[in-house]
Amino acid sequence: MLNETFDTLILGAGAAGMMCASHAAARGGRVLIVDHAKSPGEKIRISGGGRCNFTNIGTSARNFLSKNPHFAKSALGRYTQHDFITLVEKYGISYHEKTLGQLFCDNSAKDIIQMLLDEMARHGSEMRLNTRVAEVQQNGSGFSVVLEGDGAARIQCRNLVVATGGKSIPKMGASGLGYQLASQFGVAVTETRPALVPLTFGEDMLAGFREIAGVSAPARISCGKTSFEEALLFTHRGLSGPAILQISSYWRETQPIRVTFLPGTDIAGALCASKRTHGKRSIATAIGEILPKRLASYLAELHKWTGAMGETSDRKLGEIASILQGWEVYPIGSEGYRTAEVTLGGVDTDGLDSRTMESKAVKGLFFIGEVVDVTGWLGGYNFQWAWSSGWAAGTAI
Numbered sequence: 001m002l003n004e005t006f007d008t009l010i011l012g013a014g015a016a017g018m019m020c021a022s023h024a025a026a027r028g029g030r031v032l033i034v035d036h037a038k039s040p041g042e043k044i045r046i047s048g049g050g051r052c053n054f055t056n057i058g059t060s061a062r063n064f065l066s067k068n069p070h071f072a073k074s075a076l077g078r079y080t081q082h083d084f085i086t087l088v089e090k091y092g093i094s095y096h097e098k099t100l101g102q103l104f105c106d107n108s109a110k111d112i113i114q115m116l117l118d119e120m121a122r123h124g125s126e127m128r129l130n131t132r133v134a135e136v137q138q139n140g141s142g143f144s145v146v147l148e149g150d151g152a153a154r155i156q157c158r159n160l161v162v163a164t165g166g167k168s169i170p171k172m173g174a175s176g177l178g179y180q181l182a183s184q185f186g187v188a189v190t191e192t193r194p195a196l197v198p199l200t201f202g203e204d205m206l207a208g209f210r211e212i213a214g215v216s217a218p219a220r221i222s223c224g225k226t227s228f229e230e231a232l233l234f235t236h237r238g239l240s241g242p243a244i245l246q247i248s249s250y251w252r253e254t255q256p257i258r259v260t261f262l263p264g265t266d267i268a269g270a271l272c273a274s275k276r277t278h279g280k281r282s283i284a285t286a287i288g289e290i291l292p293k294r295l296a297s298y299l300a301e302l303h304k305w306t307g308a309m310g311e312t313s314d315r316k317l318g319e320i321a322s323i324l325q326g327w328e329v330y331p332i333g334s335e336g337y338r339t340a341e342v343t344l345g346g347v348d349t350d351g352l353d354s355r356t357m358e359s360k361a362v363k364g365l366f367f368i369g370e371v372v373d374v375t376g377w378l379g380g381y382n383f384q385w386a387w388s389s390g391w392a393a394g395t396a397i
């Protein structure tokens with residue numbers, strides 16, 4: 001087997017790995033990045049419906065979940081969303097803000113992948129695809145890594161950067177390698193679970209949800225003290241849409257989630273006004289004036305709101321409004337890693353230096369990106385973490 005020496009070997013040519021590779025190579029070291037997939041940045045390619053929500057203008061550590069909520073501050077503060085936007089602009093990639101500070105490419109997510117590849121090539125980072133990691137051992141001068149596949153070799157490196165991502169979407173190359181390496185080197189891993197994922201429901205609720213699959217409505221979704229106001233979508237399997245994906249990171253089994261339709265709207269007032277002008281209307285029809293009609297019919301049937309508006313007391317309309325703005329439903333689970341956008345939890349930040357992402361116990365071993373226990377909200381935050389943590393490790397090497 002061919003023996004080769006590099007200063008830095010990066011495992012995983014995704015968002016964080018590629019960002020790290022260009023910055024590590026820019027500092028003059030010999031850098032190799034490997035991936036078992038046949039193309040780099042596959043998750044970037046499919047992200048944001050093919051347009052990549054590459055960052056969020058409002059990114060701060062508040063938009064992330066972690067056992068240590070302060071850990072992400074250093075990297076996010078030193079390589080910010082504005083630094084990444086400057087890079088995107090330098091490459092002439094046009095973009096737009098969709099909503100809530102979310103920046104998307106005008107053209108294609110492939111523009112971001114090409115930019116990262118160009119940055120790596122500019123600084124002389126080498127890349128090998130279709131290459132698997134067979135064995136990793138620590139030795140006196142760093143690490144010895146056996147690679148198999150197209151890039152087969154025994155690599156000796158001073159720095160080993162683990163950028164293998166999380167567990168979501170296994171068919172796109174997600175593997176447990178990062179967590180395995182953490183445990184091999186005695187670096188703790190917090191409990192992991194699918195996040196930014198649709199929630200599923202028991203047959204009692206599903207029968208109704210199926211009837212209105214495809215219907216979406218503006219809502220505030222709350223779990224405990226956390227709430228998100230975005231769209232809610234009914235599906236054949238349960239509930240989805242941005243508001244549900246957001247709350248899924250906070251929801252735990254047996255907890256209810258609370259749905260507030262039309263947050264900030266005086267539904268009771270609207271129904272009472274409707275009663276006075278259209279007394280013959282059914283309750284479902286009146287609700288259908290302010291919410292999608294199919295949703296209104298479903299909710300009226302579920303709660304047995306029958307009769308005409310004119311025959312319904314204002315008190316009863318007040319009760320209906322309270323239910324529409326405080327509907328508690330009990331998910332039974334989530335769609336799991338098959339559709340989750342990210343993995344919650346990961347390499348325990350207690351074991352990492354927040355400035356460099358280097359393991360405190362194992363010199364030369366770095367963890368970056370999604371494999372680390374730093375998980376962003378929906379909206380470009382996860383890529384910003386990949387860029388910031390990749391930059392932090394790359395510039396520290």
Ligand code: FDA
Nearest residue numbers: 012014015016036047048053164165173369370380382383
């Ligand atoms: P990433 O998963 O990007 O890269 C890891 C790399 O390691 C992969 O290339 C993989 O093949 C490789 N690898 C894994 N195991 C290996 C092994 N054993 N050997 C060799 N290589 C291995 N975020 C956001 O901010 N905005 C968005 O628009 C979206 N959209 C989105 C859509 C969908 C469908 C998903 C699934 C996810 C998103 N995300 C997102 C989340 C975002 O994609 C994610 O947080 C980042 O890609 C994480 O970057 P990493 O580099 O850490 O992992």
